[in-house]
Amino acid sequence: MSHDSVDKLVKMANQIGKFFVAQKHPEGVASMTEHLKKFWDPRMRNAIIAHVDHGGAGLDPIAIEAVKRLVHGAGAAASESRPDEHSFDG
Amino acid sequence: MTLIKEIDYGTPESKAEKLVTLTIDGTSVTVPEGTSIMRAAMEIGTEIPKLCATDSINAFGSCRLCVIEVEGRNGTPASCTTPVAQGISVKTQTPRLAAIRRGVMELYISDHPLDCLTCAANGDCELQDMAGAVGLRDVRYGYDGANHVFARNNGEVNFDWKPKDESNPYFSYDPSKCIVCNRCVRACEEVQGTFALTISGRGFDSRVSAGMDEAFMESECVSCGACVQACPTATLIEKSVIAVGQPEHSAVTTCAYCGVGCTFKAEMRGEEVVRMVPWKDGKANHGHSCIKGRFAYGYAQHGDRILDPMIRESIDQPWRVVSWDEAIAFAADRLKATQEKYGKNSVGVITSSRCTNEESYLVQKLARQGFRNNNTDTCARVCHSPTGYGLAQTFGTSAGTQDFDSVDDADVILVIGANPTDAHPVFGSRMKKRLREGAKLIVVDPRRIDLVRSPHVEADYHLPLKPGTNVAMVTALAHVIVTEGLVNLDFVKSRCDWDEFQDWAEFVALPNNSPEAMEMTLGVPAADVRAAARLYATGGNGAIYYGLGVTEHSQGSTTVMGIANLAMATGNLGRRGVGVNPLRGQNNVQGSCDMGSFPHELPGYRHISNEAARQVFEKDWGVTLDPEPGLRIPNMFDSAIEGTFKGLYVQGEDILQSDPDTRHVSRALANMDIVIVQDLFLVETANYAHVFLPGATFLEKDGTFTNAERRIQRVTKVMRPKNGYADWEVTQLLANRMGLNWNYTHASEIMDEIARLTPSFAGVSFKRLEEDGSVQWPCNENSPHGMPIMHIDGFARGKGKFVITEYVPTDERVGPRFPLLLTTGRILSQYNVGAQTRRTENSQWHSEDVLEIHPHDAEDRGVRDGDWVKIASRAGETTLRAKITDRVAPGVVYTTFHHPTTQANVVTTDNSDWATNCPEYKVTAVQVSTTNGPTDWQHQYRELTEHSRRIASAIDAAE
Ligand code: SF4
């Protein structure tokens, strides 16, 4: 990943972190990890994981924590997240 | 097929619950109290002659043609203005009545030209019909006396005569045919709410005039067509009817412009559209329309339309016109080659919010079943994706809670970041009607939109906040509601998660969230914020309507959740007159989201990681689906620049013009190996395409659109596709060439598949739509006819979820280099990137994008009204003309993005919503300065466009 795109991911992750850090229910880090799993394409997740492995420069603490809980190489072995409780099934 | 004719009941429906029984010509009829005798008669099929009454407007009682006799009462009252009464007995035809009517008609006809045979309204004229109905056999008065019919009278100039007003490109006004029934004036007032027409003069001198005796185009008229529809004669008539003649058949279809989803009768002669007339039974528009749907359909025949497929090896070559077979083969082979070389996740699709549900469904199916990835997104990404996220989090459904009719019961209307009179005009008219009836209005918008002050409508509070501070505003409003004890605790306790509510209440009550503490941030007096909050919380039914001014921010999703918090805290949910209502931009934004266009969810908003949901599709489609979310549009661009995303199939979207940071997008597109654009015209994105597949217009295909109320409505084919195929057929060709074995022969079969696989659509079919006219999803066993209002007894997710909305200022901040904030919007006559509306006469209303700037800021920079100015941001710069106005606050500038030469998106940045990556269109820090003309970028871009639009002639191609 080029600098440019990592910078962008760092910025996006920090934005997400700022939202979840303010939440009380449920715990912010877990929610942020869940958010990344649900909405970030694996290549983006792998890039941010790699960035954290290299020190995670620029990332806020909550973002670093959340990324650490992501599974490496998720693209291949998907972590089954629980069924979407928000879907409307009539 | 025949011509659909709705019944005209003469006067509007009465909403009274009490019923009254009377007899009309000996037949007993029971109707709601307050119904006119005219309407009651029509209910039993008795058509009382009438001229000045029609059921879209209130009765006026001026023509006296509709007289009746009531047993035991003196005189001959007008049936349009006389309400029914219990037990009365009415006669609609007696010798006395017949004589009165003939007399009335005789007077009308004596001042009306007798050129019926050559009149454009011949066959569709109520004056003609009434002459027949009353048995008019001769007219005793000649034309020698005073009249409005002839330019000259007995050789002298006739000053009572007025020439035709042909200024409006879509309809003409011929005063010589006017019978001064006042229907047009009332339609403009009551239905449209513009008050552009008046009757000038008195008695014999009275004439209809636009504004102060102006031409229609110079007046306030917004060309909605309501007056034309209301006119019983040829006085106001569509120019297309004058040109073509009366239609012979019609079909009901849905407007392809905005999210209001007006339904129209496409009135036809063969395969030629004579006119589009709003359908009275349409539940979204009730017979009203705006200029776009009513008149701006001419793009379908425009010479710029590309009807043949084209390909090229690389984007610096001219286009080569080829057969469908060759184009599809080229596209499919390149997609396959790209996947082989760069991996299965290197290609993706973008579905269109302009195309039908069926078409969006197939495009995302192509990605999931064919490409075996989830790289599918839709341009809803760039407008309402935060609505999807925010409402799903808080309520459990990614959609608005009400139908449009609900506004009739609203007492307080809170409009946030939406401009309904321009962007959702027909709903805007409905809202204005309710406001004229006395509902209160709060407008939260940086700009003084029309709604703030327009004829007979005035906002109680306009909170002109600084762009980018929506979250601070909703939190400050919540602060007042919580700290002043205005929370509806019963509602919250029974319907919402109590723990989450308490956390939220504690958060919003913090002193730093008070209107006073936020005053500097918001730029709005704290007292106004407080008063507005009290009004919303205590003024009766409170309804929130919001638009892109909420979503297109770095905290767009947070604001949506903040809005949901406000509605829950005040109990304004689950009944008529209240709710949270996103006003969707394009016609099928709702539908494209419903259809699983997003990379993380399957049709019906089921997350792709949900194994049970995946299995349903896997079984039906015979493949294993990728459980990981794919790329969103901005991520696609980033990955393209990165080199991991190399192929894109775009149906009906001009991403280069509509997406922010144009230069970033063009760099991304230029980096791809295969870009397939399917569209009507060589849109800006096509500059970077290798394959161009011609698209079909909404007149040329069958399908459905889903409007902002979740209402699914039919799109009906009224002519064969000029390009040869409906858009869904093109996708099917491509899919089959990629090895999928699709066999859809009609759009209804696609809807059947959607219904089979999507619980909230289980009851939807073309047959159901035929029977019901439309349905609002969810439509299944529990609600077989759909659901107008949601969350009545409980939220879709169970308990409503309060979410803490911490204000985080956007990175886009003003500084010495870029001291102004640019915000963007749209105007009535143009639509989005303008590809269609620019190719119609609508451009007469808006021929270029202009920059609105406050007088102070203009003066500081030496900018005069109409000057060319350069607008620069950290992303880029462009030029356009300045318009000096105090509609925008000092420090704020505003423009639209309808024209490609302006390329307003050259200056917008790649900032985006934290949750959904919806771009932050609404806030860009800029500088404005005077300039002599277009920027280098605009010059270069024009050259590039010309270069890349070259189409090789047949001879070149043969070489
Ligand atoms: S077209 Fe619409 S706005 Fe214009 S005069 Fe007629 S009713 Fe009024």
Ligand code: SF4
């Ligand atoms: S223009 Fe048509 S609707 Fe208006 S007053 Fe004349 S006849 Fe009636």
Ligand code: SF4
């Ligand atoms: S553009 Fe919108 S408001 Fe206008 S006619 Fe079409 S759907 Fe209705």
Ligand code: FES
């Ligand atoms: S229709 Fe009743 S007075 Fe004209």
